[in-house]
Amino acid sequence: MADQERALQALLSRYSVGPKHLVEPAPSEAELALMVQAALRAPDHGELAPWRFKIVRGEARHKMAALFADAARAAGKDDAGAALDAERALKPPLSVAVVARLDLGHPQVPAHEQWAAIGGALAMFLAAAHTLGYGGKMLSGAKVRDPAIAAAFCGPGETLLGWIALGTPARKASGPSRKGGLETVLQRWGE
Amino acid sequence: MADQERALQALLSRYSVGPKHLVEPAPSEAELALMVQAALRAPDHGELAPWRFKIVRGEARHKMAALFADAARAAGKDDAGAALDAERALKPPLSVAVVARLDLGHPQVPAHEQWAAIGGALAMFLAAAHTLGYGGKMLSGAKVRDPAIAAAFCGPGETLLGWIALGTPARKASGPSRKGGLETVLQRWGE
Numbered sequence: 001m002a003d004q005e006r007a008l009q010a011l012l013s014r015y016s017v018g019p020k021h022l023v024e025p026a027p028s029e030a031e032l033a034l035m036v037q038a039a040l041r042a043p044d045h046g047e048l049a050p051w052r053f054k055i056v057r058g059e060a061r062h063k064m065a066a067l068f069a070d071a072a073r074a075a076g077k078d079d080a081g082a083a084l085d086a087e088r089a090l091k092p093p094l095s096v097a098v099v100a101r102l103d104l105g106h107p108q109v110p111a112h113e114q115w116a117a118i119g120g121a122l123a124m125f126l127a128a129a130h131t132l133g134y135g136g137k138m139l140s141g142a143k144v145r146d147p148a149i150a151a152a153f154c155g156p157g158e159t160l161l162g163w164i165a166l167g168t169p170a171r172k173a174s175g176p177s178r179k180g181g182l183e184t185v186l187q188r189w190g191e
Numbered sequence: 192m193a194d195q196e197r198a199l200q201a202l203l204s205r206y207s208v209g210p211k212h213l214v215e216p217a218p219s220e221a222e223l224a225l226m227v228q229a230a231l232r233a234p235d236h237g238e239l240a241p242w243r244f245k246i247v248r249g250e251a252r253h254k255m256a257a258l259f260a261d262a263a264r265a266a267g268k269d270d271a272g273a274a275l276d277a278e279r280a281l282k283p284p285l286s287v288a289v290v291a292r293l294d295l296g297h298p299q300v301p302a303h304e305q306w307a308a309i310g311g312a313l314a315m316f317l318a319a320a321h322t323l324g325y326g327g328k329m330l331s332g333a334k335v336r337d338p339a340i341a342a343a344f345c346g347p348g349e350t351l352l353g354w355i356a357l358g359t360p361a362r363k364a365s366g367p368s369r370k371g372g373l374e375t376v377l378q379r380w381g382e
Contacts, residue, residue: 006194007201007322011229011315036377038202042314043329053377060381097380100303112291112306113331119307120314123233124202127318131198138234140304142318153380161307186227186244189288189344190251 011130017135020092022167026057026094027134038128042120046106046157050114051121054097054153055162056089064105065089068114085143097120100159118161126164135169138162201322208326210282213358217248217285218325229319233311238295241305245288245344247280247354255379256280262337276334283356289329291350295372316361317355326360331355 036053044050056064066085072085083125089095102114122138129136140162143149153160218226227244235241247255256277263276280286293305313329320327331353334340344351 003197004201004322004324007198007317008229010195010198010201010224011232011319011322012225014232014315016234032377033373034199034203036373037273038199041202041205041318043207043310043317045329045331051376054380055378056380058382060379063381085335108332112350113352115303115306116310116313119234119310121310122307123311123314124205124318126234127232127315128199128202131195131202133195138236140236141299159303161304166326182224182227185231185240185242186223187246188251189245189247190254191249 011127013036014127014130015135016126016137017167017169018137019088019139021170022092022135022165023170024093024167026092026167027129027132031132031134032096034132035125035128039121039125042117042124044117044120045113046109048103048114048117049121050101050103051118052099052101052158053125053164054099056095056097061089061095064095067146067152068143071143071149074146074148076144079095088139093167095163095165096125096164097153098161098164099154100160100161101155101157104157122144122161122164129166133168134139134157134166136164136166138164158162162184202318205318206326207317207328208358208360209328210279210330210356212361213283213326213356214361215284215358217242218320218323218357222323222325223287226316226319230312230316233308233315234307236304237300237312238356239294239297239300239305239308240312241292241294242309242352243290243349244316245290245353247286247288252286255286256334258337258343259334262334262340265337265339266333273282276360279330284358285356287316287350287355287357288344289355290345291352292346292348293350312354313355317343320357323360325357327355327357329355 069082069086072082144160260273260277263273
């Protein structure tokens with residue numbers, strides 16, 4: 001029972017930690033592998049694993065920063081704005097691109113169920129990061145649709161969902177509670 | 192570290208348990224509330240909580256069974272087929288309908304991110320069930336699109352994703368490993 005409570009507590013205390021509050025160290029390769037194994041335990045109708053996680057570490061962060069800066073300029077931002085966007089690639093010790101790889105012609109599994117499977121994988125990945133003492137946050141925004149960025153991360157038919165920023169939380173916190181109550185999302189049916 | 196490993200192990204050992212292998216007891220109301228609190232910890236861009244979980248317990252299971260049987264007949268199944276579908280509502284000690292409630296006009300959060308948030312909530316809910324010793328499985332299929340069933344579970348603009356069958360696993364198992372390897376889903380970028 002005590003073990004159960006600890007495991008449950010890990011889920012109940014997960015929260016998103018943005019890039020500004022992430023410091024070294026980032027998860028190791030072995031820890032990333034565990035986090036992906038947890039992701040593979042998420043519900044996934046048809047076991048399609050319609051996602052790919054792509055690690056952006058070390059020098060690759062600078063390559064991503066250049067792409068972010070170019071996209072910012074293409075979107076009409078000035079140099080300061082481009083520098084701010086580049087910083088989003090450089091600030092997290094590690095980023096993991098989340099690429100959706102949907103089978104749109106699948107006879108049993110509609111697209112929305114495949115997106116749900118991707119979200120499940122993401123949630124389990126971040127929950128595993130949290131149990132290992134790391135923090136992270138999923139980031140998206142308009143830049144996922146920038147043609148050069150999309151081409152750099154996606155193959156044909158793939159869609160870039162965004163990037164998971166990962167690292168160690170600068171300070172431990174339990175994270176804020178979600179606004180809104182259980183009574184909104186948990187209801188009874190048929191009574 | 193030992194606590195972390197136990198919490199991680201709970202994530203790495205989650206598996207889906209189908210209705211045939213679910214027996215009493217089902218989670219209590221207090222346990223369901225904890226499972227939904229875990230669901231609220233999933234990544235959710237804009238904190239939209241674009242989902243509702245609707246508990247189908249006790250007599251409501253019979254009401255759902257009648258809907259399932261009617262839908263089977265409407266789809267051209269014979270009495271045996273209808274009885275089989277009704278059984279899907281009655282076999283799990285508890286079902287929880289998962290209803291998507293998307294904001295399709297949201298300025299920042301596209302529909303696919305909202306589906307990912309729903310999948311994240313579902314994954315965290317089932318992970319929490321697993322830590323509490325329960326088993327479950329997400330079920331969908333053609334019947335989620337039956338007009339009478341959809342109308343019974345959804346309000347205007349809502350979509351029925353399916354039902355989570357819940358109960359106690361008839362026997363403990365670690366669950367099969369997923370086919371396919373890490374090397375398929377975990378890659379490096381930019382090197």
